[in-house]
Amino acid sequence: MITVKNLYHSYNKDDNFAVKDVSFEVKNGEIFGFLGPSGAGKSTTQGILTGLLKLQKGNVSVAGYDVKEIKQKMFNKIGMSFEQSNVYSKLTAKENLEFYRKLFDVETYKPEELLNLVGLEGKENIKAGEFSKGMKHRLTFARSMINNPELWFLDEPTTGLDPAIASQIKDIIKQKNANGVTIFLTTHNMFIADELCDRVAFIVDGEIKLIDSPKNLKLQYGDNLIDVEYINNGETIIETYSTVLEKDKKSLKNIIENYEIQTMHTKEATLEEIFIKVTGRELI
Amino acid sequence: MKLWYSFIKEVKLASRGFYFYIELFMALLLLLILIFVVPENFESRQSEYIHLDLPKTVKKAYIKEIKDKDLDGKVEKVEIENDDKVINSRLYKTEDKEIYIIDDKKDVIKLADKKQKIGAVIKLDNKNNLDYEYYLQGYESNRLKNLILIIHNVGTDTIKTVFNKQDVRPLSTDYEVLTDRENLIPSFLTFNGSLMGLFIIAAYIFLDKQEGVIKAYAVTASTVREYLLSKVGVLLLTTIVSSFIIVVPVMGLKPNYLLLLVFLFTTGFFASSLGLLVASFYKNIMQAFGTIYLLMIAMIIPNIAYFIPSWNPTLIKILPTYPMLEGFKEIIKESGDVSYILTISLVFLIIGLILFEIANKRYKKTLTV
Numbered sequence: 101m102i103t104v105k106n107l108y109h110s111y112n113k114d115d116n117f118a119v120k121d122v123s124f125e126v127k128n129g130e131i132f133g134f135l136g137p138s139g140a141g142k143s144t145t146q147g148i149l150t151g152l153l154k155l156q157k158g159n160v161s162v163a164g165y166d167v168k169e170i171k172q173k174m175f176n177k178i179g180m181s182f183e184q185s186n187v188y189s190k191l192t193a194k195e196n197l198e199f200y201r202k203l204f205d206v207e208t209y210k211p212e213e214l215l216n217l218v219g220l221e222g223k224e225n226i227k228a229g230e231f232s233k234g235m236k237h238r239l240t241f242a243r244s245m246i247n248n249p250e251l252w253f254l255d256e257p258t259t260g261l262d263p264a265i266a267s268q269i270k271d272i273i274k275q276k277n278a279n280g281v282t283i284f285l286t287t288h289n290m291f292i293a294d295e296l297c298d299r300v301a302f303i304v305d306g307e308i309k310l311i312d313s314p315k316n317l318k319l320q321y322g323d324n325l326i327d328v329e330y331i332n333n334g335e336t337i338i339e340t341y342s343t344v345l346e347k348d349k350k351s352l353k354n355i356i357e358n359y360e361i362q363t364m365h366t367k368e369a370t371l372e373e374i375f376i377k378v379t380g381r382e383l384i
Numbered sequence: 385m386k387l388w389y390s391f392i393k394e395v396k397l398a399s400r401g402f403y404f405y406i407e408l409f410m411a412l413l414l415l416l417i418l419i420f421v422v423p424e425n426f427e428s429r430q431s432e433y434i435h436l437d438l439p440k441t442v443k444k445a446y447i448k449e450i451k452d453k454d455l456d457g458k459v460e461k462v463e464i465e466n467d468d469k470v471i472n473s474r475l476y477k478t479e480d481k482e483i484y485i486i487d488d489k490k491d492v493i494k495l496a497d498k499k500q501k502i503g504a505v506i507k508l509d510n511k512n513n514l515d516y517e518y519y520l521q522g523y524e525s526n527r528l529k530n531l532i533l534i535i536h537n538v539g540t541d542t543i544k545t546v547f548n549k550q551d552v553r554p555l556s557t558d559y560e561v562l563t564d565r566e567n568l569i570p571s572f573l574t575f576n577g578s579l580m581g582l583f584i585i586a587a588y589i590f591l592d593k594q595e596g597v598i599k600a601y602a603v604t605a606s607t608v609r610e611y612l613l614s615k616v617g618v619l620l621l622t623t624i625v626s627s628f629i630i631v632v633p634v635m636g637l638k639p640n641y642l643l644l645l646v647f648l649f650t651t652g653f654f655a656s657s658l659g660l661l662v663a664s665f666y667k668n669i670m671q672a673f674g675t676i677y678l679l680m681i682a683m684i685i686p687n688i689a690y691f692i693p694s695w696n697p698t699l700i701k702i703l704p705t706y707p708m709l710e711g712f713k714e715i716i717k718e719s720g721d722v723s724y725i726l727t728i729s730l731v732f733l734i735i736g737l738i739l740f741e742i743a744n745k746r747y748k749k750t751l752t753v
Contacts, residue, residue: 150603151602151603152599152602152603154749172604172605172606172607173605175603175604175605176605178603180600180603182596182599182600184596185596186595186596186597186599186600187595187597187600188393188397188595188597189595190396190397190400190401191393191396191397195393195396199389199390199393200600200604202385202386202389203386203389203390203601203604203605203606204604204605205605206605240600243600247605
């Protein structure tokens with residue numbers, strides 16, 4: 101669905117590249133996470149893929165279209181949800197969606213259906229300018245689905261939403277993906293990426309450091325650990341041991357045999373811990 | 385169809401915003417000024433306050449002479465308010481003057497001072513000749529001062545003889561004179577109608593940039609051209625409506641409204657395209673304000689030539705507002721030059737199209753940044 105080969109981009113058209121030699125592929129029907137801290141090159145890459153930024157160097161194909169010569173009809177297949185809400189504040193929620201649905205040449209959703217889907221039922225006739233930040237974000241998210249896209253770009257889809265709404269949004273993403281929609285998810289939230297993505301790419305300083313599935317990354321980079329909570333001389337002690345290191349194995353055996361165990365859990369390395377381990381950078 | 389939907393959306397947005405009503409409100413205001421403040425023709429008669437310090441018989445003869453020149457031959461008693469004091473006077477209206485005869489010399493001086501008009505005291509000198517004592521403001525031209533000196537030192541018969549020797553031949557007799565009120569309309573149409581579009585379309589673009597909706601538009605199956613044309617459409621609509629608000633009540637059925645529509649469309653399209661191009665170079669209205677302000681000031685300059693035809697340097701003729709003013713003037717005249725209007729309409733359309741295409745190319749590159 102997306103093929104990117106040797107992509108470079110410089111805002112000043114010099115050798116100071118925001119994105120350098122980026123190559124990856126996104127297969128049909130997968131959720132591909134593009135992860136990295138602020139300024140890593142996520143938005144630049146996404147901007148080029150969606151035609152918002154002009155392709156300078158490299159080859160990019162999106163939904164079967166060469167991005168060098170963007171054709172407007174390409175956007176019939178694409179949906180884009182922006183991190184910053186960008187709806188017409190003087191139009192009502194319904195008017196916003198009603199307007200955008202007319203800009204596509206394919207079958208579109210009725211505004212009411214989408215508003216119900218994102219929990220904005222009953223708010224159809226309220227001007228978007230009167231919405232809270234979270235409501236505006238949901239309206240922006242709903243708008244990105246209006247043309248029932250085959251390829252869906254999501255930029256920080258749950259940022260600023262309360263946990264219940266964020267969970268609802270994640271369910272919609274999962275549902276859409278189950279229906280065959282390919283999703284390109286840009287985020288710095290590793291928990292969402294871990295939960296939703298089939299594969300993730302770590303991007304730092306404009307370069308992709310690795311691409312793999314969260315499961316493989318955990319197997320490859322994560323140490324398996326055990327958290328154990330036990331009583332020693334009337335005191336509760338919590339310690340973490342590796343299941344790989346011999347010394348830790350022996351200590352753990354000793355605790356099991358000689359102390360009263362309160363709780364004991366295996367612990368997987370998080371995607372965030374792996375990111376830091378691989379890139380040496382925090383996700384800020 | 386996408387262009388139509390975009391246009392309808394723009395009309396909705398504009399009607400819920402502030403800028404849409406500025407132009408319409410200004411049109412209504414200008415109409416009210418034209419109807420209630422501006423006279424059909426400005427009063428060109430000069431007012432003079434005169435005190436006659438003359439013997440009774442001479443005074444009677446002098447007044448008779450003025451009365452003979454009075455348009456209706458009747459004296460009018462009027463009260464003039466000056467610094468809370470009411471001054472009684474007799475008013476005589478001749479073809480070129482309003483002469484107020486005042487009984488007190490001090491009142492003449494005060495009135496000349498406060499009303500900024502000419503005051504005069506007429507008396508007899510030692511040789512029993514009329515002696516004129518003028519009270520001027522000080523800023524009058526030497527030409528006027530010399531004229532006053534000549535009038536009273538050269539006999540009127542001599543002046544008449546010189547006048548009669550002058551051979552004056554008009555170059556053209558086939559011209560139509562607009563009333564002073566009508567003459568203001570081209571200026572109003574140029575600045576409130578066509579030129580306001582330049583500023584307002586830039587404001588619309590910056591509002592969209594601020595809301596980020598341009599990015600959302602850019603990832604739809606509609607084109608940047610359709611987006612920009614829908615904005616131009618709204619501007620043309622408000623230009624046409626606001627111009628008709630001014631023209632119809634004042635001019636009635638006199639102008640050729642089809643020509644007016646064509647001219648408003650082409651000049652409005654030109655101004656909107658220019659506004660789009662200017663806005664494409666800036667991120668917000670604050671950054672663009674300086675350029676737009678300079679542009680508007682430059683565009684106002686031809687207005688001076690319009691009202692002072694003797695000042696007409698070639699340089700200002702290249703400013704677009706010059707042919708706009710002339711074009712609107714031709715349209716509201718019954719015998720306006722249709723070929724001139726159509727020619728400059730075509731020129732505005734062509735330049736407008738070129739500017740629009742450049743703007744379209746620039747927005748494709750910069751709209752979403």
